Amino acid sequence: MLPTTVVAVLAAFTGYAIWTAFFAGGVNQSGPYLSPFYSPLLWASGPISPALWVLWSPLLFRATCYYYRKAYYRSFFWDPPACTLSELRHREYRGEAKFPLFLNNLHRYFLYAVVVVTGFLWYDVFLAFFQPSGGHVQLGVGTGIMLANVLLLSGYTFGCHSLRHLVGGGLDCYSNSGAGMARHRAWSWVSILNGRHAMWAWVSMFSVVITDIYIHLLHAGVFTDPHVVF
């Protein structure tokens, strides 16, 4: 049951990402709110969807993520479908030792890209709060959704296994290394988030979709964003 659910949810997310990036009728933006699928907004017009310039990094970051690898190896490849079950395929097993799956080792590069994208998402939230009426602060359902989304995405991004290694996990001796203790603290913080990496992975994926759907509905004029301005 679990593998089937994972397949369904991941396939639905992928399908939704393709739809919103290429077939949803241009940039998904409404007032101060910009969809996370389009942020940062590079080349808003042109023959190619502006989402394409950005979307590859979070998608590849998730595709090579250690947690998602477990999820799709079990669910899509049935390698194995569950710990107590034998595998259903009987060809030569190569794991991540050979092409193409050894490319998952490039995870850290997509991490670098996604950290930049996450910075832009925080900037979008800042703009959503402060841009609209110059000197005023807007509090609305949309700002709340965008803030929750970027918090969840940050929890996922900054709990990454590769980041955990890069900030300090790769050191053997903290007390006698340059910035060793600072790196140990950073490693400890990342480790806290990393302990719930699967949870962050799922909830952030849903929050991205929910945020995008909400902005689509605003963009389509289905309803207006309830908000107050201070």
Add this chain to the structure above:
Amino acid sequence: MDGLTGSAVTLRVLKGTPASGTQEVEYAVPMVTGMVVLDAIHYVQHNLDTDLACRWNCKAAKCTFPLVKDLVTDVSRNYEVNREIPPFTHAPDDTGPWRIQQVDIDRLYEYRRCIECFLCQDVCHVLRSHNYADRFYGPRFFVRVAGLEMHPKDVLDRTDQTREEGGLGYCNITKCCTEVCPEHIHITDNAIIPLKERVADRRWDPVRFIGRELLRRPASPAAEATPALPDPAKPPRNRGDWDEAALTNVDITELVKQQIRTRTRPWEK
């Protein structure tokens, strides 16, 4: 016996060897509050059938390695793998005693909790389904390698060996080993993935590769003739700070091989 409940349980135990054949034998064991299956097995062994063979390191479960006798399975392959891993090796001139900061060894306690029940080896699909014991160390030994690699006083580098001979790449991190570990060691997150990241440092990170090549000092003929040993007055900070030529010169590999040849292990007595 304290905690007797007044009732008994019938235990059916598969006895025998592959050569003699196996059969189920029933034993009536008095029930005791808090009793687990292993307690009942021990009761049988101590009171009813002293011939019953039982190997146990924990109270987790049984394993499905090849049967030797009764409840004893053949786990000798694990000990062979263990011998392939170079043990803890300090720098030649840094023999201790050492004062090690707590922060530097906190991580290592988790790896030391391993009781070698080999449930992780048993459940790992690379070993169980694909029979890759000839090319894959298995989770228990990645835990051991991780504990050695992260030790602040260990100077050996087992990264390439773990990738090539240990078959680290065959692990597809499905975390079954972590799920069954009775000591709750986060085998995948804290041992296997950090090792994979160290391999990525070495082989999959062009930025690090370029940095290593740019920072590599050209070896002069004089230096090659008399490679500098590490200065005891200036202990290196990390393994990477050691002069690899100096380590090669003292032939650490041969030292390790010598240690492996000469040491005695409990199961070899």
